[in-house]
Amino acid sequence: MIGYLFLLILVAAIAGYVVNRQAARSQAFGSGARFHSLPGFHGAYALLLTGLPAFLFVLVWLTFEGPIVDAVVMASLPAEGVAGLDAGKLSLIEAEVKSIAAGNVFGEPEPWKFAAAEYYTSLRGTFRAALWISVLLVCGIGLYIARRRVAADFRARHRVEEITSWIMIACAGVAILVTAGIIASLIYESVRFFERVPVAEFLFGLNWEPQIPLREDQIAGAGAFGWLPVFLGTIVITVVALVVAVPIGLLSAIYLNEFASARVRSIGKPVLEILAGVPTVVYGFFAILVVAPAIRGAGAAAGIDVSPNTALAAGGVMGIMLIPFISSFADDxxxxxxxxxxxxSLALGATRGETMTKVLFPAAIPGIVGGVLLAVSRAIGETMIVVMAAGLIATLTINPLDSVTTVTVQIVTLLIGDSEFDNPKTLAAFALGLMLFIVTLALNVLALRVVRKYRELYD
Amino acid sequence: MATATKIRAQGVDVFYGETQAIRNVSIDILANAVTAFIGPSGCGKSTFLRCLNRMNDTIDICRVKGEITLDGQDIHAREVDPVQLRARVGMVFQKPNPFPKSIYDNVAYGPRIHGLAATKADLDGIVEGSLRRAAIWNEVKDRLAEPGTGLSGGQQQRLCIARAIATAPEVLLMDEPCSALDPIATAQIEELIDELRESYSVVIVTHSMQQAARVSQKTAFFHLGSMLEYGDTAKVFTNPDHEKTQAYITGRFG
Known part of the structure; x- marks a missing residue:
């Protein structure tokens, strides 16, 4: 139904475009007057004036229709049915009435519920009919105004540009608002967490044992929420990932950019980019099935004690994931x-290698550093590989052959299974998320600043 | 005027993929003289200039045929390393292209990669000498550590010339070195070219007839990939053999 409504608006807008353009055209040629705007702009003006208000009208209508109908129906319920019920019971009745209206009757509801359902259905029908008529009216008024304004000195182009710029501002605003909303919800939940656990304990505590009991009869730890071991685990894995990704990524970019023949480049670059398209779950498989056993085997052969889930395996595979990222940044x-x-440089008798190391690479450093810092952000935020290949126990260690856990892994495990959003175990996930957000944001800002500071060096 | 032949080209053809850019060009370029290449845009003068230090090797689709000798030795011979050739045949480009490094490092770049200076003092000497010869020393001597990209256009181009002569080349190729410069900077560079002639063989591509007449002893006129005329500058400009040369010089086509 709503789909047809939007289709109607679209058709009306297009009709407005055609009508207005035609009107402008015939006026311009008929009178010989010099029009300020081309007929197409008069058409576009009608398109915007017909379509945009109607579209916004529908959005506003739909936002308020549901709650209003619900409120009216609930208010019409007989007093003997709802007297003295609390909010939870009332919302149950509301849901039952709606499901009866949709044709799903469970058990044997009282007759007044059937009546309410009937009333609900008819009310909705009335609202919908009113919506259709209003939309037609809004479209018609918009088209009428636009058509009336077609004249030689009407600045349709300016008006269209103005409206378009507002549309663009609105779109940009959506992205910003969503970001702000995400941050607000993170902060809100984190504040609730910090009401239960002191900030100092979270920031400087050296123990992470969040598996506290949810119910009285559960046997679990006493709970400790120091994020440092978890963060240290993230850092260890990120460092391992970068140690793998930066040299391989940079050298492959240098090779493909400067030394490879056109044919090798045309094959090598897409193949490298396929790596970027591999889902991280698949990298996770690779880490647990291939890399981790290999590291364990090598460790056993060398007489070193290696835990089954090593930071080395998870970080190494994450490094492989980051290779195309770094190499394409460096290549660009x-x-x-x-x-x-x-x-x-070549004309001075420098070799290609000297040209690369002494001129091209230094000149490209800002872009490369920016790419590496973005790769760091990705490594810190990467979840799937570490969930699969890294461990769950937070140990305060920098030994990559040990099992470590990361911030993202802990967020996942905290939110899996029984969860109640009023206890520190689950709320801790939001605090970790907030810290992760702050760290990656800081890195991104740093990356942007580095890129900006050195950007114009060779212009 | 010295008359020894420095570079001899015989029957040079250049192809970009399927397109022939240079047709059968033969020319003797003299030592201690300035040779000007003139001709309308797209006539191949820059392409031919880039053959002389094998810069065309760096373009994948470019092929050069024919023989070019430097002091009698074939520059395409197997034993010739293009890297060493380019140290002997320096080049200055149309647009100033200083490296994003300090002024000092720009000039020291060539001597460093070719190991021309044994000590820091030697290197300082080369840098100062080159900057002096390029007539820019007085302007930059107090800010050698500042980036070369911060100089004005004319200063940048003189820095690039200093960078080119710092490797002590025997031939200096200049591809429209003044096209991005104002008349004052142009005059400074023309003066410089005249001085450089004492120690180098200079080849300059230019679109300015006056510049060719002012700075060169020999002039070659290129048209549609062929060299139509080559001779003493005085003769080419006053009594050219070819009517197209005359038309171009007098501004009737081009």
């Missing part, structure tokens, strides 16, 4: 260095 940065610098 190297390609952006002007050819004249490369020619200048």
């Amino acid at each position: 940065a190297l390609s952006a260095v002007p050819r004249s610098l490369r020619d200048g």
